Amino acid sequence: MIETHAHIYSDDYAEDRTAMLDRAWNAGVEQIWMPNCDHETIDGMLELAEKYPGKCLPMIGLHPTYVKEGFEKELQIMEEWLSKYEFIAVGEIGMDLFWDVTFKEQQEKAFLYQCRLARKHDLWIDIHSRSAFWETVKLIEDFADPALTGIFHCFTGTLEEAQRAIELGFKLGIGGVATFKNGGLDKVIPHVDIEHLVLETDAPYLAPVPFRGKRNEVAYIDLVAQRVADLKEMNKADVIAATTSNAKSMLKKVAQ
Structure with missing residues (x-):
């Protein structure tokens, strides 16, 4: 399996990071993709990338909830x-209007700036979109570059939203919310072709059932794979094979 989104550099793992990662490898995870938040998370993330070459792969970007006054310096x-x-x-980049809309305009500017950086360096984007799906879609439409692609991380939207993201050339990152009783993805995943899905945990957040409310970790991605298999009436091994292939297709500048 490829874990396409986990904050394994988080202080939540300060006491048992190595053991947590060992559990992930033992569960069948071959790679962990690490999204960045701001300048303060870079060192910890790159330390893991250097310690586990080819296994812990880093992204770089400014998370929307970290967009504040002076965000231009962060982008630099x-x-x-x-x-x-x-x-x-x-x-991870994008829009988050769940907690606060104070910096909505700055979030939009930061997102579009980072989209330009992605195209300049021939990279895809990892999108955080919370209470802002259609706002994010509009920005992508305004950016108007069909070569821009990526993943809508932690997708929890409707079937209509899933279809629009796919039309724009993006994959859907499916995580622990898929296991929640009222998560809503039981009405979406059965109707989305497996070729558009990748697996993630967003660890240490959003742990799947039966660990909901507790610290999440990468090994729990196996529970996400099983839930997708159940919803799509597929064999779990086939789900893992397909989503791993989908993830690997995203990699352009690193050996697969």
Whole structure:
């Protein structure tokens, strides 16, 4: 399996990070893709990338909830890193209007700027979109570059939203919410072709049932795979094979 989105550099794993990663490898995870948040998360992320070459792969980007006054300086840091280090994607970037809309305009500017960086470096984007799906879609439409592609991380939307994301050339990152009783994805996943899905945990957040409410970890991706298999009435091994292939198709600048 490929874990397409996990914050394994998080302080939540300060006491048992190595053991947590060992559980992931033992569960059949071959790669973990690490999204960045802001300049403060870069060092911890790259330390893991260097410690586990080819297994822990980093992205670079400014998370929308970290977009504040002076965000331009953060974007400059991201751009500088893109010129000197090999990243698999620009992310996680996007829009988050769930908690606060104070910096909505700045989030839009940051997103479009990072879309340009992604195209400049021939990378895909990892999208965080919370309470802002259609706002994010409009920005992608305004950007108007059909070569821009990526993943809508932690997709929890409707079938209509899933279809629009796919039409735009994006894959859907499916995580622990798929296992929630009222998560809504039981009405979506059965109607979306497996070729458009990739697996993730968003660890340490959004742990799947039966660990909901507790610290999430990468090994739990196996529970996500099983839930997708159940919803699509497929064999879990086939789900894993397909989603792993889908993930590998995203990699352009690193060995698969």
